Amino acid sequence: MGIADAIIAALLVGGACYILYATLWKKKGCCGCEGGSCCKK
Amino acid sequence: MSTQLKYKDEESDGEISGRSAEARVITVAVAGNPNSGKSTLINAIAGTRLHVGNWAGVTVEKKEALFDFGGRKIRLVDLPGTYSLSPYSQEEIVARDYLVHERPDLIINVVDATNLERNLYLTVQIMELGIPVVMALNIYDEAQEKGYRIDGKAMEEMLGIAVVPTSATRKTGLDQLLDTALRVADAPKQRVPKKLNYGEDIEVACDYLAKSFRTSYPALTDSYPQRWLLLKLMEQDSHVMRELDLDDLDFLDQALHHLRKAHGEDIESIMADARYSLASGLTREVLHKPELRPTEITEKIDKIVLNRFLGIPIFMAAMWLLFKLTFDLSAPFGAWLGSMTDGPFKRWASALLTPLGAPDWTVSLVNDGVIAGVGSVIVFVPVIFAMMFFITFLEGSGYMARAAFVMDRTMHAIGLHGKSFIPMLLGFGCNVPGIYATRTLENPKDKVLTALLVPLMSCGARLPVYVVFVSAFFPNNSSTVIWSLYVMGILLAVLMGLIFKKTLFRGEAPMFIMELPPYRMPSLHSLCVHTWEKGKHFLYKAGTYIFAVSILVWFLLNLPWGVEHKRDSYLGQAGAVVAPVFQPMGFGTWEAASSLISGVIAKEIVVGTMGEIYAPKKEEQAEVPTLQEDLKEIGVSFGAACSKAVKTLLYLPVPEEKEKDRSALKQALLGVFTPLSSYAFMVFVLLYMPCVVAIAAMRQEFGTWKWAVVGLGYQTALAWCAALIVYQGGRVLGLGG
Numbered sequence: 001m002g003i004a005d006a007i008i009a010a011l012l013v014g015g016a017c018y019i020l021y022a023t024l025w026k027k028k029g030c031c032g033c034e035g036g037s038c039c040k041k
Numbered sequence: 042m043s044t045q046l047k048y049k050d051e052e053s054d055g056e057i058s059g060r061s062a063e064a065r066v067i068t069v070a071v072a073g074n075p076n077s078g079k080s081t082l083i084n085a086i087a088g089t090r091l092h093v094g095n096w097a098g099v100t101v102e103k104k105e106a107l108f109d110f111g112g113r114k115i116r117l118v119d120l121p122g123t124y125s126l127s128p129y130s131q132e133e134i135v136a137r138d139y140l141v142h143e144r145p146d147l148i149i150n151v152v153d154a155t156n157l158e159r160n161l162y163l164t165v166q167i168m169e170l171g172i173p174v175v176m177a178l179n180i181y182d183e184a185q186e187k188g189y190r191i192d193g194k195a196m197e198e199m200l201g202i203a204v205v206p207t208s209a210t211r212k213t214g215l216d217q218l219l220d221t222a223l224r225v226a227d228a229p230k231q232r233v234p235k236k237l238n239y240g241e242d243i244e245v246a247c248d249y250l251a252k253s254f255r256t257s258y259p260a261l262t263d264s265y266p267q268r269w270l271l272l273k274l275m276e277q278d279s280h281v282m283r284e285l286d287l288d289d290l291d292f293l294d295q296a297l298h299h300l301r302k303a304h305g306e307d308i309e310s311i312m313a314d315a316r317y318s319l320a321s322g323l324t325r326e327v328l329h330k331p332e333l334r335p336t337e338i339t340e341k342i343d344k345i346v347l348n349r350f351l352g353i354p355i356f357m358a359a360m361w362l363l364f365k366l367t368f369d370l371s372a373p374f375g376a377w378l379g380s381m382t383d384g385p386f387k388r389w390a391s392a393l394l395t396p397l398g399a400p401d402w403t404v405s406l407v408n409d410g411v412i413a414g415v416g417s418v419i420v421f422v423p424v425i426f427a428m429m430f431f432i433t434f435l436e437g438s439g440y441m442a443r444a445a446f447v448m449d450r451t452m453h454a455i456g457l458h459g460k461s462f463i464p465m466l467l468g469f470g471c472n473v474p475g476i477y478a479t480r481t482l483e484n485p486k487d488k489v490l491t492a493l494l495v496p497l498m499s500c501g502a503r504l505p506v507y508v509v510f511v512s513a514f515f516p517n518n519s520s521t522v523i524w525s526l527y528v529m530g531i532l533l534a535v536l537m538g539l540i541f542k543k544t545l546f547r548g549e550a551p552m553f554i555m556e557l558p559p560y561r562m563p564s565l566h567s568l569c570v571h572t573w574e575k576g577k578h579f580l581y582k583a584g585t586y587i588f589a590v591s592i593l594v595w596f597l598l599n600l601p602w603g604v605e606h607k608r609d610s611y612l613g614q615a616g617a618v619v620a621p622v623f624q625p626m627g628f629g630t631w632e633a634a635s636s637l638i639s640g641v642i643a644k645e646i647v648v649g650t651m652g653e654i655y656a657p658k659k660e661e662q663a664e665v666p667t668l669q670e671d672l673k674e675i676g677v678s679f680g681a682a683c684s685k686a687v688k689t690l691l692y693l694p695v696p697e698e699k700e701k702d703r704s705a706l707k708q709a710l711l712g713v714f715t716p717l718s719s720y721a722f723m724v725f726v727l728l729y730m731p732c733v734v735a736i737a738a739m740r741q742e743f744g745t746w747k748w749a750v751v752g753l754g755y756q757t758a759l760a761w762c763a764a765l766i767v768y769q770g771g772r773v774l775g776l777g778g
């Protein structure tokens with residue numbers, strides 16, 4: 001595995017972690033639009 | 042927003058503000074009794090997709106919709122239903138606080154024309170707020186079918202508010218309602234509702250109170266609607282008394298002195314009686330019912346469905362039917378999607394990436410990570426949507442309230458009442474709305490206990506796990522096996538409820554009062570819209586965090602770099618550490634353990650991770666189909682799936698297929714699990730800790746981590762014990778190991 005590979009891999013892992021952070025932590029996941037529970041007020 | 046405007050004296054001009062009428066956004070609160078069709082009305086007017094259902098208490102928080110009508114901007118505010126402005130439960134408080142403190146420009150009071158008297162009881166109180174009111178006489182179609190004649194003109198005259206007959210489901214009367222609303226909003230001073238007379242004694246006391254209150258607390262008269270506040274003070278409404286926190290109540294005692302002498306101590310009942318007689322007097326004047334009333338279909342059905350002995354068996358049978366239909370309808374489409382993700386998608390991804398010079402490992406990441414992981418979940422989209430379709434049907438039909446009624450006696454055994462069963466039923470779609478729906482329960486203790494039990498209800502996200510295992514191990518009894526898991530969830534909820542009642546939550550359940558709405562046939566359009574609303578968050582999950590986890594899992598399966606066996610990867614090693622915990626339950630493998638760990642984020646991920654772990658080694662195919670062949674095959678197999686679904690639904694014989702559609706994942710599972718251990722695994726997935734989103738919802742709803750942690754702990758312990766009992770018990774009974 002070369003340097004370029006390592007960089008791509010790091011970017012991908014970073015991106016995946018960011019998605020987790022943005023959707024799960026910041027947005028507290030999607031609770032579904034039904035049931036009057038939507039997080040966006 | 043117009044929220045900061047102060048209340049003015051009812052006799053003053055009532056002008057709203059100097060802003061030009063055209064530019065201003067008109068805020069219209071939509072208020073009324075539960076189940077009167079408020080959300081349906083807003084959906085019909087503004088094209089929103091607010092949750093509707095045929096039971097009381099669907100909307101639990103305020104929702105807004107902004108739209109244009111006749112060149113004007115209107116903000117409609119959907120409020121939770123309430124029977125009066127003396128709220129009991131949390132969602133009623135939301136409605137009451139909005140009406141009293143936020144001062145909308147106009148209130149559309151949605152009234153169920155088939156239940157006029159009960160609905161007018163609230164109307165009488167809404168009219169006291171000193172805000173212009175337009176009444177939407179909704180569900181007018183059903184009233185007409187019953188032969189009711191309602192004299193709208195007479196009602197307008199008696200109440201001093203505009204009355205417009207509407208049918209939200211048939212979309213009639215909506216333009217007229219909006220026209221009227223705009224007219225009233227533009228000329229509020231001509232349209233102040235009439236002051237209804239509560240009878241001489243009350244009115245005299247009220248006048249006296251008005252004077253003394255104005256001198257004692259002049260500031261407070263500005264921040265509340267005056268007449269409403271005076272009447273609430275006379276009732277000594279606990280909510281208002283707490284809000285006002287008055288230090289000197291002498292003036293109140295003086296005002297009420299005569300009233301008490303003439304009518305007794307309980308002023309609250311006197312006021313309620315006065316309102317009831319206003320409502321019933323009005324109803325008598327304006328409503329003409331036909332003399333002879335045929336037995337209605339609702340009563341006929343209820344005779345059977347609510348029967349003491351048949352009620353619960355019918356509920357169980359209805360659930361079984363629901364799974365049978367779900368499964369029969371969706372299985373062929375699931376298999377079709379599976380054949381796509383296993384074959385063409387992976388081929389296309391390689392064909393796209395390789396010429397771009399992408400390193401080999403990225404091709405593997407896409408194929409064995411993303412497509413295997415997300416794909417294993419996407420395969421279950423048809424099942425989930427079919428399930429949501431039938432749940433939406435149940436919600437719209439009016440059966441939800443019946444199920445709650447039928448379960449009332451069982452629920453009383455655990456110190457709850459039947460109403461708590463509705464959040465639990467909603468949990469079958471997704472646990473999170475179920476947790477929020479506990480707001481409709483009046484007692485805080487009931488709320489917490491119900492929210493702790495909701496995650497035991499098997500949500501849509503667990504369905505993929507069941508379907509994978511059931512189609513591998515129990516292909517002939519699939520719906521029955523899945524049904525047994527759902528029933529187990531309910532039974533264990535009752536058991537845990539009993540234990541909680543003996544330990545954490547002592548006390549008796551209060552009386553159960555819940556209205557049983559008439560049965561209604563939901564329209565196909567509304568079924569589709571709300572199925573989509575329920576189902577789309579599973580797609581959202583697949584596209585966001587399931588996607589992200591599938592990438593991370595791929596890396597964990599391939600690190601340290603160049604690892605030979607997945608068992609030696611980081612994920613394999615972590616799984617191997619935890620695996621012994623699951624040994625007594627028959628699935629002590631690192632594969633099962635690491636899937637369960639990643640499944641904490643969302644339960645579908647259990648399947649996604651297994652899809653990645655068991656992704657087949659790339660095999661050299663003798664002949665790679667061309668793109669055209671692939672596309673043709675996809676089209677043909679889709680047609681075959683449609684015909685198979687239709688045939689199964691119609692009970693026509695379906696030709697046995699050779700097991701060519703058996704996915705790689707199923708094949709692998711057959712080699713690792715036995716039917717018994719697979720059942721124990723499913724039981725574990727059903728019960729072990731709720732997903733992170735449900736945990737976050739509990740935290741948000743109760744404002745503390747305490748109950749989320751209690752839920753997490755007890756569920757995991759319960760899951761372990763239950764799976765152990767299933768596996769070891771099954772072995773003792775000779776059901777194989």
Ligand SMILES: Nc1nc2c(ncn2[C@@H]2O[C@H](COP(=O)(O)OP(=O)(O)OP(=O)(O)O)[C@@H](O)[C@H]2O)c(=O)[nH]1
Pocket residue numbers: 073074075076077078079080081082092093094095096097098099100101120121122123179180181182183207208209210211437561
């Ligand atoms: N026949 C008929 N049914 C209606 C009409 N409006 C609403 N419904 C039905 O009444 C039921 C209740 O509708 P919702 O819009 O959820 O009622 P809601 O007032 O928002 O109820 P809560 O949120 O519980 O306060 C649903 O089954 C609707 O299909 C109507 O005009 N005619």
Ligand SMILES: [Mg+2]
Pocket residue numbers: 079080081092093099100120121122
């Ligand atoms: Mg509603």
